[in-house]
Amino acid sequence: MKFSKSSLTRRRLLASGMAAPFVSAIPGLLTPARASETTKIQFMYPVGASGDINTIISGMITEFNETHDGVEVEAIYSGSYDNTEQKVITSLGVGEPPSLWLPINSALQTFLGLDAIEDLTEQAKSDDIYDDFISGFIDTTVSEDRLYGLSFQASTPVLYYNKDAFAERGIENAPVTWDDLLETAKALTIRDGDALKRWGLIIGGGWHDWMFEAYCRQNGLVPWEKDKVLWDRPEAVEALNFWKTMVDAGCMPKASTWQGAANDFMAGTTAMLYHSTGSLTNLRKSSPFEVGVAFMPKKKTFGAAQGGGPIMIAKKQSDAKKEAAWTFARWMTNTQNQAAWGEATGYLAVRKSSWEQPEMQAYLKEVPQAKVALDQAAYSGAFLQVPAYSRARDVLKSAIDRTLEGEVAAEAALTDATAEVNREITRVLRRQKG
Amino acid sequence: MSKTFARARRNEMFLAYAFLLPSLVFLATFTYWPILRSIWFSLHDVMLGDPEIYWLGLENYTRLLDDRLFWKVLGNTAFYTLTTIPISIVVALLLAVAMDSKLRGMAIYRSAFFYPVMIPSVAAGMVWVFLYAPSYGPVNEALTTVGLPRLDWLYDSDWAMPALVIMSVWKYSGYFMLILLAALKLVPSDLYEAARLDGVNAWHRLIHITIPLVSPTLYFVIIIGTLHSYQVFDYVYIMTQGGPADSTNVLTFYIYQTGFQYQDIGYASALANALLFFVLGLIGLVAVTLGRKVHYLGER
Numbered sequence: 001m002k003f004s005k006s007s008l009t010r011r012r013l014l015a016s017g018m019a020a021p022f023v024s025a026i027p028g029l030l031t032p033a034r035a036s037e038t039t040k041i042q043f044m045y046p047v048g049a050s051g052d053i054n055t056i057i058s059g060m061i062t063e064f065n066e067t068h069d070g071v072e073v074e075a076i077y078s079g080s081y082d083n084t085e086q087k088v089i090t091s092l093g094v095g096e097p098p099s100l101w102l103p104i105n106s107a108l109q110t111f112l113g114l115d116a117i118e119d120l121t122e123q124a125k126s127d128d129i130y131d132d133f134i135s136g137f138i139d140t141t142v143s144e145d146r147l148y149g150l151s152f153q154a155s156t157p158v159l160y161y162n163k164d165a166f167a168e169r170g171i172e173n174a175p176v177t178w179d180d181l182l183e184t185a186k187a188l189t190i191r192d193g194d195a196l197k198r199w200g201l202i203i204g205g206g207w208h209d210w211m212f213e214a215y216c217r218q219n220g221l222v223p224w225e226k227d228k229v230l231w232d233r234p235e236a237v238e239a240l241n242f243w244k245t246m247v248d249a250g251c252m253p254k255a256s257t258w259q260g261a262a263n264d265f266m267a268g269t270t271a272m273l274y275h276s277t278g279s280l281t282n283l284r285k286s287s288p289f290e291v292g293v294a295f296m297p298k299k300k301t302f303g304a305a306q307g308g309g310p311i312m313i314a315k316k317q318s319d320a321k322k323e324a325a326w327t328f329a330r331w332m333t334n335t336q337n338q339a340a341w342g343e344a345t346g347y348l349a350v351r352k353s354s355w356e357q358p359e360m361q362a363y364l365k366e367v368p369q370a371k372v373a374l375d376q377a378a379y380s381g382a383f384l385q386v387p388a389y390s391r392a393r394d395v396l397k398s399a400i401d402r403t404l405e406g407e408v409a410a411e412a413a414l415t416d417a418t419a420e421v422n423r424e425i426t427r428v429l430r431r432q433k434g
Numbered sequence: 435m436s437k438t439f440a441r442a443r444r445n446e447m448f449l450a451y452a453f454l455l456p457s458l459v460f461l462a463t464f465t466y467w468p469i470l471r472s473i474w475f476s477l478h479d480v481m482l483g484d485p486e487i488y489w490l491g492l493e494n495y496t497r498l499l500d501d502r503l504f505w506k507v508l509g510n511t512a513f514y515t516l517t518t519i520p521i522s523i524v525v526a527l528l529l530a531v532a533m534d535s536k537l538r539g540m541a542i543y544r545s546a547f548f549y550p551v552m553i554p555s556v557a558a559g560m561v562w563v564f565l566y567a568p569s570y571g572p573v574n575e576a577l578t579t580v581g582l583p584r585l586d587w588l589y590d591s592d593w594a595m596p597a598l599v600i601m602s603v604w605k606y607s608g609y610f611m612l613i614l615l616a617a618l619k620l621v622p623s624d625l626y627e628a629a630r631l632d633g634v635n636a637w638h639r640l641i642h643i644t645i646p647l648v649s650p651t652l653y654f655v656i657i658i659g660t661l662h663s664y665q666v667f668d669y670v671y672i673m674t675q676g677g678p679a680d681s682t683n684v685l686t687f688y689i690y691q692t693g694f695q696y697q698d699i700g701y702a703s704a705l706a707n708a709l710l711f712f713v714l715g716l717i718g719l720v721a722v723t724l725g726r727k728v729h730y731l732g733e734r
Contacts, residue, residue: 082695085695086694086695089482089483089694089697090482090483090694092483093482093483093484093485110697114481114483114484116483194583195584206675253586253589254589254590254678255586255589255590255591255677255678255679256589257589260567264569267569269569388696390695390696390697391695391696391698394691394695394696397677398503398679398680401591401677401678401679401680402679402680405591405678405679407591407679416502427479428481431479431481431488
């Protein structure tokens with residue numbers, strides 16, 4: 001089942017066709033009074049991967065509105081994760097937040113600090129949430145044993161590779177270790193004199209701090225605790241030095257952009273790419289070659305930080321709206337919808353039952369790549385859930401950039417960044433304590 | 435007699451204030467009040483989305499002194515202003531002098547050079563992202579054609595800022611050209627004729643007649659240009675988001691990041707006040723150095 005236009009229409013027809021006899025049989029239920037009780041709620045969402053995700057989400061919302069009397073969801077596409085967070089926080093400032101929104105999971109402590117989100121623990125217990133959501137995903141929305149959201153678009157970075165380019169160089173398998181990765185990237189790089197024709201590897205820019213956390217985890221370090229970051233540890237320094245080695249070897253660019261990196265991969269100007277699993281469908285369908293997907297190579301272990309985010313529900317709103325929001329959030333994360341959403345995008349369906357759907361099984365048979373990120377998720381954890389995470393991300397990205405540019409050594413950059421961010425975290429926590 | 439005169443004068447004053455009031459209210463609401471508020475906020479810990487504020491004294495300002503990024507951003511802003519404005523004005527002046535002739539079809543050229551001004555800055559930014567694209571961008575294609583090395587432009591921390599400067603010159607020059615052209619039209623042509631009779635060449639005519647006589651306008655353009663350029667935000671937001679490695683992060687963008695992305699309104703206010711002083715200093719510098727050299731026609 002796909003969220004393409006044609007099947008949506010088909011479904012819509014089916015739904016209305018099935019509903020018709022009931023509607024005509026019980027006209028008393030559809031009085032104007034009931035129609036006026038429609039609860040209108042707003043849902044702010046970003047697009048964090050590559051491809052036509054906006055159309056897919058708005059299609060889902062349209063379908064929800066058509067199949068649910070009494071609730072009307074207004075879809076507000078709000079740009080990137082950052083833009084979405086800013087819009088939500090600004091509207092919190094004036095006391096009129098949207099009913100639900102979709103932030104990156106790292107924002108959990110930020111919203112908790114603002115006392116902005118509804119505790120969903122009890123509702124979830126009386127539902128099948130704790131049984132059917134994959135624990136690695138739902139755990140990213142838990143703080144001190146309380147649940148604050150329903151995972152919606154779970155993702156990790158994965159290694160995409162151009163199978164044609166691999167075949168052309170006689171490389172059979174995707175790299176498994178960091179050392180393999182370096183050798184493979186070197187072998188795949190093509191230069192014509194000074195001019196570069198193809199990079200061996202691009203790490204999707206703009207989210208390279210997310211990838212960096214994966215490298216830390218692969219080196220046996222979760223680089224943060226709930227009130228500090230640990231980027232100055234030797235494991236992290238070693239990871240950044242490895243990146244520098246790849247840049248110095250000329251097989252990886254110093255910087256890139258998120259969309260640009262995906263475009264480069266599809267255009268064949270890089271042979272390997274670290275990008276979100278949420279980009280799988282777009283990369284697979286838009287590339288003129290066969291796309292391979294593999295775990296990100298390991299050092300001591302495989303590892304990844306989870307991107308993507310949960311749907312959160314605002315605390316400061318009427319009970320009617322909260323109930324409507326819960327209905328909508330549950331619908332967006334139900335078995336069918338998660339299966340279809342995962343297939344349409346490449347994001348990982350968050351429910352165990354979604355993966356057991358016959359359509360999903362058929363899809364996995366056809367596109368075995370889709371399962372790689374799910375398997376890799378076993379080695380993953382939440383992404384940088386510290387207070388002031390947004391500044392922390394920028395500081396880390398800056399430290400990485402400056403190191404790769406050769407302005408500063410990895411250790412000095414990371415030590416400074418750690419001190420700066422931990423000062424910020426202390427400042428924010430001081431404020432929360434009053 | 436004098437009583438009625440005084441009353442008339444009072445009426446006139448009253449009328450003047452009545453006319454000024456709407457714009458004063460507007461300024462007070464949207465300019466002076468926010469400035470005062472940002473000074474107040476800069477002395478507090480203020481967080482976006484949270485009504486509570488906590489007194490900090492001067493802590494936000496001492497943080498500023500230790501903030502490596504702040505100094506880098508300040509340097510970037512100064513670099514951007516001190517390159518964009520002089521280059522745009524020289525280009526604009528040369529264009530204006532070239533356009534100030536009565537050749538056929540001159541209106542077309544004038545419109546052509548003014549055209550970039552009319553393009554919305556977001557659209558212009560997007561177009562230049564494409565022009566600068568390392569692998570397929572026309573700029574690199576052009577460089578290759580003339581045998582120059584290709585550059586990574588917006589992805590290279592050494593070239594990202596110059597790339598922004600080049601596009602800003604393209605965007606601003608036409609606007610300055612138009613203003614300077616209007617001033618050139620006012621320079622009496624007999625001065626040029628006299629000079630030509632004395633055998634003064636074009637370069638000297640430019641230096642000794644044109645520039646002194648349009649200097650009030652030039653001064654105006656410099657002030658306006660400086661005000662525009664320290665406010666640069668749109669191009670940074672669209673084209674680089676301040677990167678790579680903060681090489682294109684400028685004060686306005688850093689204030690936006692701090693206030694809205696990091697929700698740190700207190701510190702953002704301190705930064706905004708630093709910007710205020712930066713601009714006052716810059717304008718003061720221009721006034722003290724260039725302002726004294728301005729030659730007003732008819733002035734002794």
